[in-house]
Amino acid sequence: MGKRSLSRGRRRERPERSPDSSEPAAFPWWLFPARICQRGSPRGRLRQVLCPRGYLALLLSTGKAVVLDTEERENGAGSCTSKPRDVELGNVRVCSLACGTSYMLFLSSEGKLYEQVYIAGPHSLQPSLQKSLREKCIIQVSCGKHHSLALSKDGQLFAWGENTHGQLGLEDWCSPQPKPKLVRSLGGSPLALITAGGEHSVALSVSGAVYAWGRNSAGQLGLGHTNSLCCPTFVAALEQQKTVFVSCGEAHTAVLTKDGQVMTFGAGGYGQLGHNSTRNELRPRLVAELFGVRVSQVACGRSHTLAYVPSLGKVYSFGAGEQGQLGTGPECKQLVPLPMELPGSVTCTSEELYKIAAGGNQSVVFCLDKEAEKHPDMKIATVEESMVEKWIAHGNSKKLQKTKNQIEQIFSSVACVNGSFLKQSKDEHFRTCMGLSGLDMWAVRLFFEKLKQKPRVVQQVNRLSGMGERARALNVTESSSSGQQWQSSCIFTRQIKCWLHDVDFLLMTKPGILPPHTLPVKREQLVADAWFHLKLKEGSVFQRRLEVIFVGEPGIDSGGLSSEFFTIISRELSCPKANIFRQFEDSGLVWFPSHDPAGNDTFFLIGILLGMALYNACKADFHFPLALYKKLLNMQPTLEDLKELSPTVERNLQFLLDEEDDADIEDWNLYFNVITSQEESVVDLVENGSNIPVLKHNRKQYVDAYVNYVFNVSVKKQFADFFSGFLRGCQTTAWRLFLPEELQAVICGSAEYNWGDLEKNAQYMGYERTDEAINNFWTMFHQLSEELKKNFLAFLTGSNRIPVGGMEHFVIIISDYQPEDPDLFYPVANTCSRILHLPRYSNIKILQEKFLRAIKSYEKFGLQ
Incomplete structure (x- = not known):
């Protein structure tokens, strides 16, 4: 062994590199x-x-x-x-x-x-x-x-x-x-x-x-x-x-x-x-x-x-x-x-x-030799500013393929998207929790503002954001302060997700190129006409923008008539008289029945309607619980979801979970089975369940099996048909970015009204806010009952539900309408742009009379 070899505590001189050697010298x-x-x-x-x-x-x-x-x-x-x-x-x-x-x-x-x-x-x-x-x-x-x-x-x-x-x-x-x-x-x-x-x-x-x-x-x-x-x-x-x-x-x-x-x-x-x-x-x-x-x-x-x-x-x-x-x-x-x-x-x-x-x-x-040492790239792919500049520069060039590859790597991955917009300054990303995402939302907004310059790049980002792991709705990212996890799509604000959905819709429908998908219906047989029409149409038709025609009525659908159509048909299909859904009186919500009518395609058609409503930015409130939107996003409902659907059943199950006395649990005389909603048969929740009593040691298993039966097992085919129809009706994928609560809000709209915000955000054409006609209008409006105010929204927009963002972001326009004798004319609504054409009535009583007659006319259409 040479004296220059190393051992613990011994000294080694750094060997010199020989002049004729191509080998680098060894470091200590x-x-x-x-x-x-x-x-x-x-x-x-x-x-x-x-x-x-x-x-x-x-x-x-x-x-x-x-x-x-x-x-x-x-x-x-x-x-x-x-x-x-x-x-x-x-x-x-x-x-x-x-x-x-x-x-x-x-x-x-x-x-x-x-x-x-x-x-x-x-x-x-x-x-x-x-x-x-x-x-x-x-x-x-x-x-x-x-x-x-x-x-x-x-x-x-x-x-x-x-x-x-x-x-x-x-x-x-x-x-x-x-x-x-x-x-x-x-x-x-x-x-x-x-x-x-x-x-x-x-x-x-x-x-x-x-x-x-x-x-x-x-x-x-x-x-x-x-x-x-x-x-x-x-x-x-x-x-x-x-x-x-x-x-x-x-x-x-x-x-x-x-x-x-x-x-x-x-x-x-x-x-x-x-x-x-x-x-x-x-x-x-x-x-x-x-x-x-x-x-x-x-x-x-x-x-x-x-x-x-x-x-x-x-x-x-x-x-x-x-x-x-x-x-x-x-x-x-x-x-x-x-x-x-x-x-x-x-x-x-x-x-x-x-x-x-x-x-x-x-x-x-x-x-290590500082010059020779080059650390390999050990970081996951994330969006960087220099990268975005190249995407924009190459958006319409031969280098677009490289851009697509980078976008695919990042935006098909929940992890990469979540790691792309973290606040690095002042270590704010280290404080990630349920109440603080650690995200730099300004950077997110700036990113999308830049991408608007290149629609092809936006399309690629949007398409991939709904694919890969997102399409499987993993919805898991960082930990919270309670050890739970916040959802993967919270990387984007709800407004940005809605904007992505709108962009996806525009790119799919190709305005000015593809003709609209027309749906003619008569009000007196609206459901039958809709079923007849939807059964005949091929899947590619649903890619186009919807245009509803109420037969025998004037009007061009620029969004308002479609909104009115979905408001009416969702109400008719979900009401008890329709006998389609299982009704829960203690919550007012509906769910799929446990029986499956043989050869009936009703749930497939209802799925198409809900998908069409989402695709065309219309509201369709069927009174489903949040559990439905969880299932659409491949997330499992829980006992908390059963509480929303049936508070009574959930309360009894919770009593069972909280009971500490073994004898009291035995007195419940429960077994691992359930009676169907028609009370015609008994279904085992597990194999041989009718012979397995519910005891203290297995009560949690019983509750889990019960929840699984209600939301999954008993409605497996019904929901599968519904989901298949939903995918047919909604041709985009951007909806997969939403959280369940957000998807529900986008489809159903909000029922939380702040009428003060409605007045505060209103804009005027031909009027000033201080004009007497405007003062009379708002004085009269705030004196209306809650239901009449909702009817006004239906009259103005085709739906009495508020879009995502609430009243704070809801803007109506009141326009000056100047007929020769304004007292003879009713207010007129332009539903697609939320414009109320308001004549200058001579006094407030005439205003109130004409206004009420106009909005009450919508009661006959089922919009009350």
Whole structure:
């Protein structure tokens, strides 16, 4: 062994580069405890070093990876047993490594992932392409003992391998997964980092939210208990701590905050938590010995931890040290951080270029060359200002395809969209919670204002916003202060979503090119005429703008007649006399009946109507509960939704859940069955349910099964027909951006009226606000009953419902109407533009008489 080889605590001079050598000079690095012989030391600047048990994996700045076999001796010391083994990947440049117990992952600079089962020996390694992810651009990889994680550029997290403790995060305790599977529950979170421990996993979002799952026997998930979890769960104790980095050991976890503080939790038997104790910690706890200094890096080995303080140029270690991995002298466990013994005469050109790594029972400290080091792009795709400028510039050029590719990558991903408009100034995005999204809404508005310059780009963004994961309505992103999650589409304001829907409608209907879709109906047989018409039309017809014609009546439909049509037909179809829906008297709402009329296409046709109403920006209030709009967005209704539909039934079920006495529950004499609404038959909620009594231990299962029966099982075909019709009637996809409450508001409108706002926002043509006619009008209007005021809205717009935004954003225009004798003429409404043509009546009594006769005429049309 040459004198220039390194060992713990020994000095190594930086070798000079020979004049005739094309190899870059090696940079200083120290390995604890193993002695690396000179013949085993690779030449070249290091980018990454990993040290699992049995081998070392090194990535050079040239993109070349090499592996050195090691062996551990009885006294804990180790040595290199072979020359470096090359990783043969042809011209592929490696940018990142990850190592498990017996396998390695190699990530190329193009985002392709290669796998290699580790086998000791003299031969070179030839990794194979991970074919399941070959269509994905992977940006990060991490390995546990026997499981792997991979994060793609479009924000998707994949997991594969062992799943004994739920470490794959697939929401069940499934068997080992040989191929990568999508971790769906994090589909909307813009992840910044993924890391795998022994048998647990952790993900960190751009906003500092930490999610953990897998084995939790020592509290390594930081959730305050020791129950293992198979679903990523928000670590509430770290909320708003501004977490910027996470590292996992075999059974402990360390997090680093933006201000340089270190918090640890999990197994502490070797002192690896640094709390001067061997106790396990179930929640994150600040490492007090490092308080007051700014830590820039933290790394967890199997049972030890490293922390680097750049201002002091020191690396601190704590935990298991029996094999010398702590580099502090005595080979024993260490309960508090102490500085490692690094050669004082060898330093990097910049203290920030020290890098630390911890493996099984080893530690590595090495230096990087600032000029040679080029960090790979490890961030998910997000919208950037320079990118938007290029989109606009290339909107109508040959480079449009590249723009489309970038848009597709970002806007087909909930995570990428959610990570695109975060407030970076003053770290506001770190304060994400239910009441504070952390989003820069000014940036969102500016983004869409810029895109308006290029309709083709807007169309691409809009189309993709309703596809991919959004189309599956994952609706999951950042954590809230209560550990819940806020919806994925809250990246856009409701007004922006409505604007996107309008743009989508204009692009689909092609005004001036495609003729309208005409629907002629007679008022006395409106439903029959509508059914006859809709049954005959092909699907492509519904792409066009709707134009309703009331047969025998004058008027051109510019939006008002359509609005009137949907107002009338939704009321007629949902009323008890129609005998179509199941009526709930205690809520006034309707739901699908549990029986399915054979050969009846009524629900399919009603679905078309509701879809047409949404597509054409009309209101159609069928008195459905919020549960319907949840199901349209592929979200499951809950007991709270049953409370809205039937408060009486929900109250009884809640009493059952709250009952503490076993005997009282038995007295209910309930079984896992339900009597159909027609009381003609008994249906089992579970297999053999009529023979399974409801007891204290299974009452929650009974309630869940009951809710599922009401909203899903009993109406499976009815809703399927309805949904199929809805998709036929609404040809856009932008509606998938809405939250259920927003979709309901857009379709049904609002029934919350603020008549003062109506007057305050009114505009005038040919009138001044101070004119006597206007003063008389508002004096008379505010004296009307609530119902007559609603009738006025129906007279003016075709519907008595307020559009999205409420009265605050609802503007009517009162126009001067000048017939020769105004007292002989009624007010006239232009329903498409909300214009009231108001004659200048000679006195307020005539105004009131004419006004009431005009709006009351709409009672015969069912608009009262």
